[in-house]
Structures are given as C-alpha cells and as structure tokens.
C-alpha cells in the first residue's frame with residue numbers, strides 16, 4: 005500500500021511536472037522539450053476508448069469531469085481518483101475536453117504505456133535506495149554540506165527548511181554523492197531558476213504595480229466618470245426639474261386662469277340666476293298685484309256700471325224736473341246798459357286745461373264786466389251776488405275737499421222782492437224762500453238762483469215747476485254754489501252707499517232737512533224787515549255772513565243792502581234747471597265743475613303737485629250729512645261763510661291787545677256799531693261787515709250780549725248738518741234802511757284760543773276789533789294774493805283767518821275771497837283778500853282780477869326756486885293789467901322748511917329792492933310773520949291811497965273810493 009501511494013504521489017508530481025512542461029511552451033518561454041510518453045500501452049488506449057464509449061463522450065465529442073466520476077482505469081492507482089486525471093489534463097479548466105485532448109493529456113502524463121509507467125514507478129531505482137540510506141538527514145549533515153545546501157536554498161530564495169527541503173536535501177546529497185558533476189549543474193540550474201524567479205517576481209511586482217496603477221487609474225477614471233455622470237445627471241435632473249417646474253407653473257397658472265374664468269362664469273350665472281329669480285319673484289308679485297287689481301277693477305267696473313245706470317235714471321228724473329221748472333226759473337244777470345250781455349264772449353277768459361274739466365261758463369262769465377261785477381260800490385238797484393263753491397277743507401280731514409271757486413258774481417237790482425218777502429220757515433223753523441226766486445231786487449227783478457237750487461236736501465217737490473204757482477213753505481236751498489256739490493252728492497248718492505240711503509226721489513225730506521237742510525237767510529233792510537219768524541237756528545253760513553257784515557251792522561242811510569244767504573247742503577239733483585237754458589248750462593258746467601271734479605270718483609283729479617287725497621273719493625258731506633261735520637272740519641267747512649264771519653269774530657281779533665304792529669295798543673271798546681256808515685256819500689254799497697241777521701235780531705243786543713264777555717260766538721253747527729257747498733251773498737247797493745246787526749248766534753272760541761296759540765299770531769288788535777269793530781272802515785282795499793301754485797297762499801289766508809294752519813289744502817280753483825279787518829293806527833282797514841289759483845289754467849282769470857288790485861301779496865315758496873323765478877312773471881302780469889299804483893309785498897313762505905330752502909333770504913330781499921317792493925318771509929305752518937306783513941301792507945296801502953287822493957282828484961271822483969265798497 006505504501007508503495008502504491010508513493011507511486012501515486014510520484015505520478016501526481018510527475019503529472020504536475022508534466023503539466024508544467026506542457027504549460028511552459030504555452031507561455032512562450034524556453035520550456036524544455038516535452039518528453040515523449042514513456043509507454044502508452046494498447047490496453048490503456050483500449051480502456052480509454054471504452055471509457056469514451058461508455059460515457060457517451062464519443063458521441064458528444066468531448067469529455068467532462070463528471071464523465072470520469074465512475075470510470076476506472078487500470079493505469080491509475082487506487083488512491084488516485086479518475087477526476088483528478090481530468091484536472092490534470094484540463095489545465096485551462098474549460099470544463100470539457102475533446103477526445104483528442106484528453107487522450108494526449110493522459111499519454112503525456114502516463115506515457116505511451118501506462119503499465120510501463122506504473123511499472124516504472126513501482127520499481128524503485130537501485131541507486132536511490134542505498135543513497136537514501138547512506139545520505140544523512142539535514143540535521144545530521146555536517147556544517148559544510150549544510151551551509152552549501154543553505155546557500156543553494158538562499159539562491160532559491162528560501163533560507164529556512166521546508167518539508168520539501170528535506171527531499172531536496174536528500175536529492176542534492178545523493179546527486180553529490182552519485183553524480184557530483186551534476187550537482188554543479190543543479191546549483192546552476194537552481195541559481196538560474198532563482199534568478200528567473202526573481203525576474204519573474206520583479207516582473208510580477210512590476211506587473212502588479214502596473215496593475216495597481218492601472219487599477220487606481222481605472223478607479224480614478226471610473227470615479228471621475230461617475231462624478232461627471234452624477235453631475236450631468238444632477239444638471240439634467242435640475243434642468244428637467246426646472247422645466248417641469250416651469251411647465252407646472254404654466255399649467256397651474258393656466259389652470260388657475262381657467263378656474264377663475266370658470267368661477268366668474270359660475271358667479272355670473274349665479275347672479276343671473278338670482279336676478280332671474282328676483283325678476284321672477286317680482287313678476288309673480290306683479291302678476292298677483294295685477295290680478296288683484298284686475299279683480300278690484302272688475303268689481304269697481306261692475307259697481308260703476310250699476311251706479312251709472314242708477315245715475316242715469318236719476319238724471320232722467322232730474323231732467324224732467326228741470327224741464328218742468330224751465331219756464332219758471334230764470335237766470336238773470338242784470339247789468340247796466342253798458343254791461344255787455346252774458347251771451348257775449350269776452351276774450352281773455354281763463355284758459356282751461358283740456359285735461360281738466362273746464363270752469364263753469366258762468367264762473368266769471370265771458371261777459372262779466374269786472375268793474376261791475378266786482379265793484380264794491382255798485383250802483384243802487386243793483387245787488388252784487390257772489391256765488392261760492394264750497395270752501396276747501398284740509399286733506400287731513402275725512403271730509404270732502406271741494407275746491408272753492410267763485411261761481412258767479414252778478415249784480416241784480418233792487419232787493420225789494422227779496423226783502424219784501426219775509427223768510428218763511430216751516431214749522432220746524434227751517435227758513436223758507438219763495439220758489440223760483442232766491443234773491444230779488446226791489447223792483448221785482450232779481451237774481452233767480454233757483455237754477456242752482458240743487459241741494460239734495462231740498463225736496464224736488466218743493467220746486468214747483470209751474471211759474472205761477474204759489475210758493476209753498478218748504479225747505480229750499482238757493483245756493484248757486486251748491487250745484488257742484490249737489491251734483492257730486494247726486495253722484496255720490498249713486499256711487500257711495502249712504503247711511504241714510506239714497507235721497508228720496510220725491511218730496512221726502514232728507515234726514516237733516518229740518519235742521520239745516522235747506523235754509524234761506526234773507527237780510528232785509530230796515531224797511532223790509534218784518535216780524536217774520538226768524539229761523540230757530542240759522543244756518544252756519546248764514547251766521548257767518550252775518551258776522552261778516554256784523555262790523556257795520558247797520559248800514560248807513562244810503563245803504564239799502566239786502567243780503568240773503570241760503571244754504572243748500574246737499575240737495576238732490578231734482579231741482580236742477582233744465583238743460584239748454586242758462587241754468588242748464590250751469591248744470592252742465594256743474595257737471596264738469598271742480599266740485600264734481602273732486603267729488604266724482606271718476607273725475608277725481610288733484611292739482612298738479614298735490615298729493616292725491618287718500619281714498620280718492622270725496623267725502624261725505626255731500627254724501628251723508630252725518631259724515632260731514634267733524635271737529636277738524638268745523639272751520640274749513642264753514643270757510644265760505646265763516647271766513648268772513650271769523651274775520652269779524654276771530655280776526656278782527658287779529659287785533660288783540662298787545663299787537664306789536666299797532667301803535668294803538670288799547671283795544672277799542674266802543675259799543676258795537678249798529679250802522680256801517682258809508683265811506684262816502686256816493687257810496688251805496690254796504691260795508692263788508694254789514695249783514696242782516698236772519699231773524700232780524702237787534703244787532704246791538706246780539707253784539708252786546710257777546711262782545712262784553714270777550715267770548716266769540718260759538719259756531720253752533722249741528723253735528724249732522726252737512727257742509728254748505730256754497731253760499732250766495734247778495735248786497736244791494738240801493739240805499740235803504742239800516743240793517744239790524746245780526747246776532748252772533750255762533751261763536752268760535754276755538755278759533756281765538758287754540759288757533760292763536762297754534763299759529764302764534766300776534767294778538768293785538770284782534771280783540772278790539774272783535775269786540776268793537778268799527779262801524780265804518782276807514783279804508784277798504786283789494787288785496788290780491790299772487791304766486792305759483794303750492795306756494796301757500798291759501799294756507800296763509802287760512803291761518804290769517806282761522807289762526808290755525810290747515811294742512812292738506814287742495815289747490816285753489818278759480819279765485820277765493822276773504823275779508824280781513826284790521827285796526828291799525830286807530831284806523832279800521834277792511835282788506836278784501838283775493839286768493840287766486842296759482843295753476844296756470846287760471847292765470848287769465850287772475851289777470852282780470854289784477855285790474856282792481858290795490859295791493860298785491862306776491863308770494864313765493866322759499867323751497868322752490870321756480871316759484872321765486874316766477875315772481876317776475878307775476879309782476880309782468882300786474883303791469884299788463886295796468887295796475888300802476890299797486891302796493892306790492894313780496895313774501896317768501898315756508899321759511900320753516902330751512903333744510904329744503906332754495907331761495908336765500910338775501911336773494912328775496914335783493915329782488916325786492918330791485919323791484920322796489922316790500923319784502924318779508926313767513927311761515928304759514930308755524931304762523932310766523934303772518935299778521936305783521938298784512939298790517940304793514942295796510943299802512944302802505946293807506947299811504948298809497950292818501951297819495952292818490954291828493955294827486956288824482958279827478959280820477960278819484962270818477963272812481964268811487966274804495967272804502968265805499970265792500971267788494972270789487
């Protein structure tokens with residue numbers, strides 16, 4: 005076994021040496037020549053071929069290491085594994101060897117004959133054994149040999165013993181013993197080999213150095229490349245990032261813009277949707293309102309249709325009555341021969357707005373001579389007749405707002421008939437009057453106002469259609485001014501359900517008839533005055549007019565005036581005269597009169613710039629007597645008459661003690677005058693204060709009974725008494741007996757007390773005038789209030805007369821008239837105050853009035869620049885009228901509205917200086933500066949009058965003094 009292993013080991017060593025020999029030629033070194041295989045037996049070759057066959061290598065053409073796993077070769081030792089043969093042969097370690105390569109490899113290792121090789125190896129060399137036995141071990145060798153051997157090893161590069169060195173030692177020793185000549189060769193060979201080894205080592209180190217250097221260079225280059233790549237990657241990444249960012253920003257901005265645009269669109273759409281919703285809501289509301297209005301209109305239409313039918317029936321009945329009464333009724337306006345007939349048309353009539361109902365034709369008729377109609381000093385046998393529309397009432401009351409308008413101013417002749425006929429009363433005390441004749445003159449001719457007798461409370465039955473029929477005692481109304489109201493009433497009876505129901509179609513008296521439905525108040529002169537029964541309760545207008553003329557209670561010798569006051573509050577339309585005639589004309593006019601204009605629902609119209617009256621319907625006085633009198637309406641209601649009356653009862657008052665304007669502080673305490681002396685002997689017209697009491701009560705008693713108490717007569721107006729829509733004043737210019745002063749059956753303490761406090765009017769002369777009005781006014785002037793509409797003329801006058809501001813007055817229609825008595829500097833001034841309408845359609849009418857003006861209060865509204873600018877227009881009108889010596893007072897009203905002021909006070913003052921007129925500012929609402937301007941105006945008028953008297957004697961002789969008249 006040991007020998008086998010040794011052979012195997014040898015074989016391996018030989019194999020390795022052989023392998024080394026096979027390698028050396030490959031390296032190109034001068035390797036030794038490959039020894040030929042010693043012996044490669046046929047058996048070995050056969051085994052090899054069998055192996056190729058068994059493992060399939062022959063088919064594949066190559067041998068793998070695995071193929072040798074189970075192979076057995078006879079030339080291999082037992083300890084040698086067949087796979088080692090493959091490792092020996094496969095020096096390049098390719099894993100597979102071709103059959104040729106494997107065969108030649110084996111042959112190179114084992115020789116041509118493996119058996120020989122085995123034999124050779126198994127047969128020891130005869131010299132090697134004894135030599136081995138004779139050569140001592142290295143440790144036992146002598147020092148010389150050992151030194152020589154170490155030197156040899158030193159040449160080989162090893163200085164210490166290795167296990168192989170022992171074998172080398174023995175080989176070297178053997179060689180020195182057996183073949184000493186080869187020892188030197190061995191040493192040379194060893195030296196050469198060591199040299200070669202050193203060279204190889206140097207080469208190796210150089211190569212390693214070069215390799216390391218190259219490796220470091222490579223590493224450096226790689227690192228550099230890596231860094232460069234990293235930098236480039238970083239740059240590119242940054243670029244990409246920047247591009248991405250910019251692209252993202254652009255995209256985001258675009259997206260933002262798009263989003264904002266979308267959002268705006270959405271908002272617009274939302275707004276549009278909201279607007280549409282609002283519009284839809286509005287439209288739906290509007291539609292609902294329209295539906296409700298349509299419903300209301302339909303209902304109103306149905307109501308109106310029914311009412312219209314009823315009205316038509318009533319009108320037909322009325323027309324029949326009018327036709328029946330036509331022959332009996334006469335409408336006369338007797339004038340001097342010089343006075344143009346009423347049929348003539350006079351130019352310059354007030355323009356009538358086509359949209360507004362025209363003024364009645366007989367309202368300042370075309371042919372009226374204003375000199376005649378308005379002359380206070382009417383000649384004898386003439387009676388001045390004034391017809392009034394109902395006075396306007398404040399809007400804040402529930403009563404109707406019938407505009408007040410002068411319906412007629414005419415002159416009739418003697419009052420004989422009038423005064424010759426005692427006022428008749430029915431058993432209940434209601435005044436009576438002869439049928440068909442309301443105011444008659446002494447010679448039998450008179451003004452027949454029956455055409456206006458349309459008081460709803462006057463039963464139709466009382467109007468005898470037959471002219472010759474004796475009058476029957478019945479309540480009647482002879483108020484020309486009652487026409488509109490009657491019409492309205494008639495209309496309203498059809499339109500508005502009255503509490504009392506419609507007016508009785510026949511002669512059934514209205515509910516209030518006995519109390520004051522139709523009353524006639526005649527003021528007989530002294531001669532004509534008889535013991536006729538006086539009305540138990542004179543109508544309010546009647547009393548008011550009594551008060552109006554109460555100042556000159558007893559006319560002078562030349563005064564034979566007669567005054568008749570009638571009152572028709574609300575008469576059925578039955579008494580209307582027939583159409584076609586003068587009365588009919590008036591009737592027709594009355595249908596379009598302002599009274600109806602305001603009273604008729606369909607014709608309700610407000611003056612421009614005025615707020616419509618709430619409810620739009622006139623109120624009740626014309627509808628139902630019960631609805632008329634209200635506390636607030638007391639004054640306005642009776643304005644047509646009470647204005648005049650209050651002038652004496654309240655106004656004169658204007659002169660209460662302590663009045664600053666008056667130097668005469670002491671009130672007059674003279675006994676109430678019983679006569680109104682004529683201002684001039686020529687004057688035949690009574691003073692404005694002259695009014696006969698209805699029942700002929702002694703004036704002294706009446707006045708004396710009240711004035712000492714200081715309490716003004718209380719207006720004992722029955723609650724249910726309807727407001728008189730108009731009044732008629734008949735003043736006869738013929739001399740006659742003095743009229744007894746009417747007793748003041750009614751007093752109005754509220755006017756004095758409350759009004760004075762409210763208005764703040766300076767009480768001074770009023771009391772004295774009220775208590776002791778002068779019998780004969782020293783001066784009488786016509787003062788016309790001019791100015792644009794809405795400036796406050798009527799409010800001013802209302803305050804002046806009633807000491808209370810009446811809010812909500814309607815626009816004046818035509819012209820209004822009041823009398824104001826002032827005691828200034830111990831002289832009695834009677835101012836006839838004409839309240840004109842500022843609306844343009846009445847300007848021509850106003851222009852006619854201007855001809856007789858003594859003084860003009862030209863009013864503007866300090867809150868209206870336009871009204872201030874129109875001041876020059878009104879002055880031009882004044883100049884055109886030829887009124888050269890008119891005293892003008894420029895008055896700016898509404899100074900309480902300081903926040904709305906458009907006209908500075910200085911501007912008004914400058915204009916007044918420029919125009920040479922007086923100037924002042926006032927507030928009708930506050931009652932500021934109301935009476936003072938009038939007192940100053942009275943003084944200026946007096947100065948003007950005195951100057952004219954002195955300088956124009958001749959003219960004055962042709963023209964009766966103003967003081968002699970009581971009206972234009």
Ligand SMILES: Nc1nc2c(ncn2[C@@H]2O[C@H](COP(=O)(O)OP(=O)(O)OP(=O)(O)O)[C@@H](O)[C@H]2O)c(=O)[nH]1
Nearest residue numbers: 793794795796797798799815816842898927928929
């Ligand atoms: N604040 C204030 N309002 C006033 C004053 N005077 C009158 N008014 C108001 O002005 C409006 C017109 O008043 P009116 O007296 O009817 O005016 P007018 O000048 O008579 O108008 P016409 O009759 O159309 O010419 C009414 O509403 C009054 O209440 C005032 O001093 N201050």
Ligand SMILES: [Mg+2]
Nearest residue numbers: 797798815816
């Ligand atoms: Mg007015």
